[in-house]
Amino acid sequence: MTVHAFVDESRRQDTYYLAAAIVQPGRLRPLRSRLRGLLFPGQRELHFKKEKPARRRAILSVVAEFDVRVDVYRASCRRSEEEARQRCLARLTDDMLDVDGRRIVLDSRQERNKLDELTIRGALGKRPRETGVVYEHIDSVAEPLLWLPDIAAWCHGAGEEWARRITPVIGSVVRLDEP
Structure with missing residues (x-):
C-alpha cells in the first residue's frame, strides 16, 4: 500500500531530528480532522514547542x-545543521522508496526549500518520475499532518517523560550520527 510522509524537524543541542509521519491515503482526512479538533478557538496550528506542559500532555x-x-532520523549537527538535515x-527518501512511498510533504523553510529539493532529487536518482514519488513544501498552518x-520530533528530542509519552507512535529511530 502506498504511503505519504509528512516531515518536520527539531534540534536539541548538537542533535538534529527529522521526523516523518507515515500515513496511508485512507487515513489522511480523518487524521487531519482529529488534529484540527485539538486546536483552541482562534489557534491556527499546533506548534509543540509553544505549548504549556499540561496542554502537551493532553x-x-x-x-x-x-x-x-x-519515524525519527537523527544526526549530529555539531558541524552543520543543514548538513545533518540533508543526510537525514x-x-x-531512500526509505520511502522501500515502502512504496508516493508523497513527501515538508514544512516549508522558504528560501532553503531548494536545498531539500536537490537532496530529494539526488536520492531519487536519474529518473525521479519513474519512482512515482512527488514532494512539496507546505506551510504547517495549511497542513495539519505536519x-x-x-510533536514527535520535539518529544523524542526532549527525552524522559516526553519521549515515553510519544512512544506509541514512534516507528523506527534511525541514527545517522558520525562514528
Missing part, C-alpha cells in the same frame, strides 16, 4: 491513540 494522550507511525532527508512530526 495533546499527547490523543495523539498516542492515532493509527499512525512516525536523503535517508528518509503537526504530527513536529
Whole structure:
C-alpha cells in the first residue's frame, strides 16, 4: 500500500531530528480532522514547542491513540545543521522508496526549500518520475499532518517523560550520527 510522509524537524543541542509521519491515503482526512479538533478557538496550528506542559500532555494522550507511525532520523549537527538535515532527508527518501512511498510533504523553510529539493532529487536518482514519488513544501498552518512530526520530533528530542509519552507512535529511530 502506498504511503505519504509528512516531515518536520527539531534540534536539541548538537542533535538534529527529522521526523516523518507515515500515513496511508485512507487515513489522511480523518487524521487531519482529529488534529484540527485539538486546536483552541482562534489557534491556527499546533506548534509543540509553544505549548504549556499540561496542554502537551493532553495533546499527547490523543495523539498516542492515532493509527499512525512516525519515524525519527537523527544526526549530529555539531558541524552543520543543514548538513545533518540533508543526510537525514536523503535517508528518509531512500526509505520511502522501500515502502512504496508516493508523497513527501515538508514544512516549508522558504528560501532553503531548494536545498531539500536537490537532496530529494539526488536520492531519487536519474529518473525521479519513474519512482512515482512527488514532494512539496507546505506551510504547517495549511497542513495539519505536519503537526504530527513536529510533536514527535520535539518529544523524542526532549527525552524522559516526553519521549515515553510519544512512544506509541514512534516507528523506527534511525541514527545517522558520525562514528
